[in-house]
Amino acid sequence: METLTKTIRMSGASDDTVIIDGAFEHQHSIRSECYPIRSMMDFIIGDETCGLRVRFEYAPAWLEDDVWIATVATVRENTKCPWPVRLFVNRYATSVEIDCPISTPIRRIG
Numbered sequence: 265m266e267t268l269t270k271t272i273r274m275s276g277a278s279d280d281t282v283i284i285d286g287a288f289e290h291q292h293s294i295r296s297e298c299y300p301i302r303s304m305m306d307f308i309i310g311d312e313t314c315g316l317r318v319r320f321e322y323a324p325a326w327l328e329d330d331v332w333i334a335t336v337a338t339v340r341e342n343t344k345c346p347w348p349v350r351l352f353v354n355r356y357a358t359s360v361e362i363d364c365p366i367s368t369p370i371r372r373i374g
Contacts, residue, residue: 268365268366269363269364269365270286270363270364270365270366271286271361271362271363272284272286272309272360272361272368272370273285273360274307274318274320274334274359275332275357275358276320276357277357279303279323279330280303282305282307282320284370303320303322304319304321304322304374305319305372305374306319306372306374307319307320307370307371307372308339308369308371308373309364309368309369310345310369311339311369312339312340312343313344314343314345314346315338315343315345316336316337316338316339316345316362317336317338317339317373318335318336318360318362319335319337320334321333321334321335329356331356331357332358333358334351334358334359334360336349336351347364348362349361349362
């Protein structure tokens with residue numbers, strides 16, 4: 265069992281970018297193809313046996329303001345995820361931090 269961990273930090277920025285820090289050797293910005301509004305980006309952290317699905321959505325119709333929201337769920341109904349997850353809310357974006365094993369993959373889906 266792997267004991268070394270890393271912290272993946274994910275946060276919406278501007279109106280078309282999700283910044284991911286800690287998933288790679290350096291910080292990455294991933295732009296949505298749904299620019300400029302109602303942008304949505306989905307990611308899987310881990311895999312089908314142990315992992316999370318993280319969705320970032322910009323300016324959903326049910327909100328009055330143009331802000332980023334984050335939704336965190338298990339990958340599947342019976343998928344376990346023993347990793348600590350933290351959510352932070354600032355002026356216009358929700359950030360997600362996940363402490364996971366160093367070898368944990370992250371990929372964009374959809």
